Amino acid sequence: MAPGSMGTVFIGDPTAKLPDDLLVEVISRVPYKSTCCCKCVSTRWRDLISHPDHRDKLPRSTLAGFFHATSATEHHRHLSHGYLSVSGNWCRHDAALSFLPKYESLEILDCCNGLLLCRGRKSTDPKTLDYVVCNPATEKWVTVPATKWSWDMSSACLGFDPAVSSHFYVFELVPALAWNPIKRDDYSIEAVGIYSSKVGVWTHPIVLDDPIEILYLSGGAFLSGVLYLCSDNNSVAAIDLEGNCRIIPLPTPHDDPGGPNVYVSRGQLYLTIQGASELSFWVLEDSSSENCWTLKLNISYLRLFGIDYSSSEQFYGVISAHPEHNMIFITKGFRLWY
Known part of the structure; x- marks a missing residue:
């Protein structure tokens, strides 16, 4: 090598002579995040990673995207469903859930670790409804019989942890209106059916x-056999599989109509609190102590979106946390940020 030389300089792509199968084999041995970066190397690498024949060989994130429902309109009486990919992975999910039995209407109520909880009303008998728990990836589903309270449910939650068991749980949150018709508060839960x-x-x-x-509109989170729900009195309610309920105080009061939300990520329970100008993120360290929450991050809306929350007419809301990575998903108006 001559003095001052920086070594051999390759002109063009040094992997150009590698056959496609061998290159895919090499890429398949790197982590998922690196696979995403590999798409930026060249158009050939991008096309190889995205090709249907190679998708099963390459690493994929456990979070592929979100199912969502669109509101009914004047011309369309029933809710329709959509699917939004956030990982860039190919997904054969049927956004319309057409593999399910035919219902007059079908609502998506909750999701947990890849399973969806739906509620369907039959066209043959509109007075009859079912819960349906399905796996959109495998297109397998089971029906769960409704109870006498099901018509009055403002919400129901799903509990499923494939690392612990293949079985799932459905939580019916019985409002005061159903339990005691004299009361008129749909969001006061007085009983739980499991x-x-x-x-x-x-x-x-x-x-x-x-x-x-x-x-x-506050969702729940299921972790280690416990359903966590945000309460309106600056606390989180924890309901176990026996129906026992304990109250966990929030680390700080919330002062926003959006309120707090709970999520599961990397085997821990996380909490987001929307303040007047910033979001705060907390993790539950020990629910048995008074100081059970640990602050992980404070971040301003100005830093997130370039505009202060108080001066914006659009609604910000944290909708989920990634189950494996340090990533959250936030809606601003009708747009998804992450």
Whole structure:
């Protein structure tokens, strides 16, 4: 090598002579995040990674995207469903869920670790409804019989942890309106019914010692056999599979109509609180102690979106956390950010 030389310089792509199968084999041995970066190397690498024949060989994220429902319009009486990919992976998900039985209407109520919980009303008998739990990736589904409370449910939640068991649980959150018609608060939960796919039956509604004032449009999170729900009194309600409920105070009061939300990521429960000018992120370290939350991050809306929340007419909302990575998904108006 001559003095001052930097070594051999390759002109063009040094992998150009590698056959496609061998190159795919090499790429398949790197982590998923690196696979995404490999798409930027060249158009050939991008096309190889995206090709249907190679998708099963390459690493994929467990989070492929989100199913969502669109609101009914004047011309379309029923809700329709869509699917939004966030990983860039090919996904054969049927956004319309057409593999399910035919229902007059079908609502997506909840999701948990790849399973969807839906509620369907039959066209042959509109007064009859079913819960349906399905896996869109395999297009397998089972029906869960409704209870006498199902018509009055403002929400129902799904619990499923494939690392622990192949069985799932459906939680019916019985509002005060159904339990006691004199009351008119749809979001005051006074009883909980739990269905176990292992035994195939519902437990009788378990009356809570103190009603839970759940937040409107606030989702739940299922972790280690416990369903976590955000309450309206600056706390998180934790309901186990026996119907026992304990209250976990929030680390700080929330002052936004969006309210707090809970999510599961990397085997821990996370909490987001929307303040007047920033989002805060907390992790549950020990639910048995008073100081059970640890602050992970504060971030301003100005830094996130380039505009202060108080001066924006659009709604910001954290909708989910990635199950494996340090990533959150936020809606601003009708746009998804992550």
